[in-house]
Amino acid sequence: MGRYVARRLLQMIPVFIGSTLIIFLMMYALPGDPVRAMMGDQAYDPSVVASKRKELGLDLPILQQYWNYLSGLVQGDFGTQIASQQPIADVIARVFPVTIRLTIFAFAFVSIVGIGLGIIAGLRPDTLRDRGLLTLTLILVSMPSFVLGFLLQWLLAFQWPIVKPTVQDDTDITQLLLPAIVLASLSLAYVARLTRTSIAENLRADYMRTAVAKGLPRRRIIGVHLMRNSLIPVVTFLGIEIGNLMTGAIVTEGIFNVGGVGNEIYQALIRREGATVVGIASLMVLIYLAASLIVDLLYAVLDPRIRYA
């Protein structure tokens, strides 16, 4: 087990470097200059711009810049935001907790409601209940989150005013409820469908028939035999979805005006602040990779047939 984890961690390094390099190259190698963006519409002296670029290391070859960036990153230095002169680490420390709160909230929603609905449908495949749920999830999947976001905002904030249209205070759980539901909807629908398929398939498995023939109580058959076998693919999917939820927050945070990572990344993109975008993106890539590692390790816990040497 220890060796497996070590090997996986080593394999993560080139993937991490590759992914961040691609984002870095796209952010820097293409037109648009953060120093010029900082000057805005002011008239500027070319020599001032040049010295500023030198000071920020923007005149170095691109791979050299990447290397400097990466070595700073390893030491926990994300660089400095050019416009606000704040260390990016501080910016991240300010906005990440907000998004993490929103993501955890959405993730809980996806796991509990998604798996719950999937179980309800999967236990009685091809009934009206099952068909209704499949239709409902299909509709949820086909609504991009901005559509669902505006629809709920319009219905719940303007038509029947029961919630505030935007989030005023992002530490208030009740205000984060609506954004979390919108963020969760797509993953929730996929999780419900996946759980349903997995359960419906396992219901026909031989071990289920054996368990019934042994005279085990229904609660044990479903709660232990069926669930443990059916939820393995669902767990994989949930692990991958953590990363997708965090990027999906870019849209949801925009609609509901939540001051999290999504908002920050969006503002930075418009200001062409590569360092902020790459910094947040690197963290997201790390979360992605860590989640996939945890999922693989959870496999061994859930399925004793899998052993890692």
Place this chain on the structure above:
Amino acid sequence: MPDKTAEKVTTATGEPIPAAAVATDAGPAPAKARSLWSDAWHDLRRQPLFIISSVLILLLLVIAIWPGLFTSASPRQADLAKHYLQKPQWGHFFSPEWLGYDGQGRSIYARVIYGARASITVGVGVTLCVTVLGTFIGMIAGYFGGWIDSILSRVTDVFLGIPFLLGALVVLNTFEKRSVWVVILALAFLGWTQIARVARGAVITIKQADYVMAAKALGASTTRILFRHILPNALAPIIVVATIALGGYIAAEATLSFLGIGLTEPTISWGGDVSAGREQLRNAPFTLIVPSVMVSVTVLSFLMFGDAVRNALDPKLR
């Protein structure tokens, strides 16, 4: 009709299945042996999901190709006197004022009709690019194995490590003017990994098949083996993934355009129109709701189509 299709498809795939034919001859009901494709087509025609989604998709394609058939109004003609002024006129079907006017006094109905082309072109374009690129990379990795496979698989991992929406934002943000083609290439650049993985898996299974051995023994060239024997047999799972992904790409384009980082003017896009009307959610909800509904209906049609194709080609996954 079914026989004709069956014949066409079997010759297209070039893989007669003698074993199945022998089995059916021996069976009590001497049904004609059908290839995977004619079997799938037979199955598809009986699915209500397929019929409904095909009709919707055909309608959307007609709208995308000949928008002028559906409205006489111009989507770009702005009349500020009508600025959010008119509520939808439900009785006036298909007239410019049917669904009201947007912030610049343009007919919302004309806007959504003309917006179809961009969405559908992006969806179909990305899917085609991704399928060709992903199949090619996956096929090479799966067939040759060894260090080629190691390199290509690591590259796939690197691209998989980039969250799709975030990557698309970064790529597209580097372009000032973003036409349909820029958006297609950007999404394809990030999206090919899924198909590559599926194709690689399928090719690894197929290359051990007896008919590949036979072709090799007969001295067939690598290109011939890849394109005549392996590709046709690996196509089913690839097509399943691709058709399901199509709806997702349309949703992705709408989301990016909504964020202001997708299609730019003068291209008319549903996502862009939703974003333009967002300040008016309280006063003029129709400026947002109409294009939102169009996006959802389009994505839904393609998802249902994908589901139907999957049910037909891969009954195990149902």
